[in-house]
Amino acid sequence: MKQTTIAKKVEGIGIGLHKGEPIKIVLEPMDIDSGIVFYRSDLGTSFRAEPKNVINTQMATVVGxxxxxxxxxxxxxxxxxxxxxxxxxxxxxxxxxxxxxxxAISFCMMLDEAGIRELEAKKKVLVVKKEVEVREGDKYVKVTPSKNPKFNYTIKFENPVIGKQSYTFEFSKENFINEIARARTFGFLKDVQKLNSMGLALGGSLDNAVVIDDNRILNPEGLRFENEFVRHKILDAIGDISLLGAPMVGDYEAYAGSHDLNHKLTVAILSDEKNYEMVTLDEKAPEYAKAFA
Known part of the structure; x- marks a missing residue:
């Protein structure tokens, strides 16, 4: 298998969650071994998507x-x-x-519009060689060796609308589009009101989040999946784990995980070369290629 980029530049405009102002986003092709790079056109500065550039994980993953x-x-x-x-x-x-x-479905649509182009270099993946776990109290995230990557997530909330939910996602592009990409972020009305008073989440609305009161969902259309909440947590984890710098071949498991625990997990994985191996997908490693076909 070869490395990929997008076939052409695409752009769009959307609202920023916190400031509530329009933001222009442009996705551009990059050459081999460039990785995922964020570029602030208003500042003229770039940040590569990797754990050492993560500067905050309180409410979202932030690089800078x-x-x-x-x-x-x-x-x-x-x-x-x-x-x-x-x-x-x-x-x-x-x-x-x-x-x-x-x-993530709007970004999937942008990627579909852009198309995918193969580059003249073999694809590299990060193969998990041993179990790595990060735990805080009863909350934990961990990875274990596996040739068929899966994300197994459990959440538990006191709020009766959510309660306890578990879901196992077998990683593939088709499964991602069908099972995960449409799952929306969610929050509690009281928390949204508190954030608004602090000048945060000013762009948040029923158009871009599932909002929950004490015992009901405020969105008139309801949920996209019966277990949309845990599916969105998997969506977040897939994004956070991508900061490893290469697609991960291994199983991910979480109980009440978070952006912060995910970041600590990527740091822990990369901190010891015994935890992982960078493998080039060629004829010598066909067993790892099928997850990314």
Whole structure:
């Protein structure tokens, strides 16, 4: 298998979740071994999507440096990872990726419009060699060796609308589009009101999030999936794990995970070369290729 990028430049405009202002996003092709790069056109500075550039994980995954940052990158990265794209530049004129409808499906549509182009270099994947776990109390995220990558996630909320949900996702582009990409981010009305009072989440609405009151969903159309909440957590995890710098071949498991735990997991994986192996997908490693076909 060969490395990929997009076939042509595409662009769109969407609302930023926190400032509530229009943001222009442009996706551009990149050459071999470029990775995933964010470029702030208003600042003239770039940030590569990798763990060392993560500067905040409180409410979203944020990459940046002393010159600036880009927030809420996980939904876009999830689509890029789901499509198996290795090299791409994301150009933004503001400090966050537009929220679109709160899921990854709008980014999938942009990638479909752009098309995928193979490059003249073999694809590289990160193969998990041993179990790595990050735990905080009863919450944990971990990866284990596997030739057929899966994401197994469990959430548990006191709110009766969500309760306890579990879902296992077998990684492939087709499965990502059908099972994960349309799952929207969610939040509680009381938290949204608190964030608004702090000047945050000003772009949040029923058009780009599932909003929950004490015992009901406020969105008139209801849910897209019965278990949309846990599916969205998988969507986030796929995006966060893509910061490893190469598609991961291994199983991911989480109980009440978060952006912060996902970031700590990527750091833990890369901290010891015994945890992983970078494998080039050629005739010597066909067993790893089928997940990214």
């Amino acid at each position: 440096n002393t010159k600036g940052y880009v927030s809420t990158i996980e939904h876009l990265l999830s689509a890029i990872n789901g499509y198996g794209i290795d090299n791409i530049r994301i150009v933004l004129d503001a400090n966050e990726v537009p929220v679109m409808d709160g899921s």
